[in-house]
Amino acid sequence: MPGAWLDLSVFLLSLLLGATMKMADLLDEHGYRWFPRADIVFGIIWGVIGVILIVADQTLATVWLAILACWLVRRRLDYLNHGIAGALWLVAGLAGPVVVDRAAFVCLAVIFSVSGLIHDHFQYRGELPKKAWVKFLDVCDWCLIAGGYSVYSHSLLPVLSVCALEYAYLFLAKGRADAFLGKFGWKPPSA
Secondary structure, eight states, X not given: OHHHHHHHHHHHHHHHHHHHHHHXXXXXXXXXXXXXXXXXXXXXXXXXXXXXXXXXXXXXXXXXXXXXXXXXXXXXXXXXXXXXXXXXXHHHHHHSSOOOOHHHHHHHHHXXXXXXXXXXXXXXXXXXXXXXXHHHHHHHXXXXXXXXXXXXXXXXXXXXXXXXXXXXXXXXXXXXXXXXXXXTTOBOTTO
16 A cells, blocks of 8 residues: 555656646746746745655656756756756755665666657757657656656556656647636736
């Protein structure tokens, strides 16, 4: 039974992680407004949820710290709230009770980084191919990578966590953010 509770808590925390990451993006990169310094608040929440996941389990620490390395390589921590979240994760990884699988960490960091850099190359040039399999990989690459690590580590937690984050992040990124967040008083950039 404790395993089921851990799985459920990881799933729910990962949903919150994805939602707070996207909300932080919406507040700083996309011009949404809610309350003064909401961007910083969401950066802190994003960081704290990530720290909880990192210290919860070795496989989660390995995958999320590899993703942090990927973000650093891709220069994705480009706003203050992103930096706050990343710094909290880094401190948890270096000073916390975290033990990562070093070989898996290096492999995951390289795979996430290469996949992300290829995506960035085509996205920023406006050349993302429109083929269905490319769109599938663009949305599911993190889940596929985490799934491979789940098989390797014999733990469902990495794929469960990464896919939950992707779902929540993409839910708020696909144009549904305005209607959903508007219910809570968020103002889109045009308002």
